Amino acid sequence: MLLTCVDRLLTETVISTGVDVSDFSEAAKAEIKARGLSLRAVAKAAHYDVSFISRVLSGKQKPSIDLAKTLDRLWGTQLVDKLREPARIEQPSPNDYVRNAVAHFLEHDNRHGGDHVASAAKQVWKAEQKKLSSYEDKKRLSDVAEIAEVAGWLLFDANRQEEARQAFIESRHLAQLAGDKPMQWFALDMLAMQDVQSGNPGEALRISEELMTNPRVPGRVALLGRVRHARALALTGDRTRALDAVERAQGALQDSISNRDPQWAWWVDEMEVIGHRGEALISLGDYKGALPHLQRANELVKPNGRGALYYSVAELTALAQVGAWRESETTLSRIGVILESVASSRSRARLKGALRVIERDAPDWLKEHAREAVSLG
Structure with a gap:
């Protein structure tokens, strides 16, 4: 027994209004024409009211998933795919946007250097810092501390040293407020790195000694402190202690790995330590x-x-x-x-x-x- 158009509308699942049904109608009409079928023949085979089929094909009625499945079963087609709602494009949350931006900035820096993304990173950092409404949201403080650190690194590579230092100092401050020890260590390491770049061994020595001697600092971070210590000693001309420090760092490459290492320490590897050994020797005049x-x-x-x-x-x-x-x-x-x-x-x-x-x-x-x-x- 054929159901009327009204019956079908009451008993079937009709597709959402977000789907463009014109593709379905055109594909169905093409199949009917290719098979030499009349609307009545289609309606009879599918057990649908002919007026319903007519309205669907003319675009006056939204087709149902059930109709599409029935026709697919009869004809061996995939008309139902024409009615599937496209995946919704979720609008990223503000935090997602920042994380994605930071990832993009760092990837661009690795491939193309920091010059062209330093200003954008600084802009994101400043904008996110202005949004901080209180210092009670520790996770948010930690996130902004990371953005400040990334901005500082990119500004450093872009040779905008005063701005980079400001970013590193702010990153450390926010990390302290958040109680985020790993980010505090990262900011300190970046400050020591910049001190070496700027020829300021005094502060670099103080920072590196803090990283080396603090018992709560993981081995990988302490190794980095030893590398910065070696570079600072080389700037003072202390060859013996500088080379001893870098030797110790190189020897600790494997033993320093632990499950306490922060995620950011992934880049501390053989290349990093060997490169710093070469740089220390340059500072000592041993080209x-x-x-x-x-x-x-x-x-x-x-x-x-x-x-x-x-x-x-x-x-x-x-x-x-x-x-x-x-x-x-x-x-x-x-x-x-x-x-x-x-x-x-x-x-x-x-x-x-x-x-x-x-x-x-x-x-x-x-x-x-x-x-x-x-x-x-």
Whole structure:
């Protein structure tokens, strides 16, 4: 017995108003035409009222899921897929937006350097900090502390050092309010890193000693403190203690891993420690001794990204100082390629120093090659 149109509307599940049914109607009409069927024949086979079928096909009536399934069963089609509501695009929450933005900034920095995302990260940090209505939401405080740290790192790579320091200090302050020890350690490590970059060994030594001697600090964080300590000692000219500190850090690479390590410590690896050993030797004026370590770091670093530019420039700095002109030529060519996709003002500023040495001391053919290979604008 055929159900009337009204009966069907009362007993079937009709699709939601969010679905565009025109695709269903056109596909159904195409099937009917291809099979040489009349509307009455379709209605009879499907046990539907012909007027209902007519209205559906003309777009005056929304089809039901049951009708689509019935026709699919009769014809072996997939008309029901035409009626499935598309997946809703969930609007991200403010916290999701910030997390996604931070992830994007860091990925961009790894691939292309911090110059072009530093201002955006700073803007997100400042905007989120203004939204803090109280200091009672510890999770929110911790999240904003992380944003400040990321902004600080990107500003550091963009060679905007005063702004970077402000961000690191604020990150530590917010982490303290949140009771977030791992983020406090991270901010302290970043401050020590910047002190070394800026030639301020005094504060770097104080911070690194705090990280090294605090019994609550996990092994991986203490190892980082030892690396910063070595770099600061090298700045003071204390070769023996500096190299001893970096030796201890390198020896502790495997033993320092524990389940207490914060998530942010994932990047502390062989490349990091070897690279810092080379940098410490540069600070001590031992450019020849630094080269094997910087070259090893270049072998380990991800090619063509911000890290590759950093270590290539460090290697060129040492090569130029020892007059290794042929090796400098190769490194200059590599740097020229990386600069096409990486913008890191921190590394570019250092590169200018190496180029000045080449311009002053190198043979003419290398000077010409440097001008052709590297354009700093």
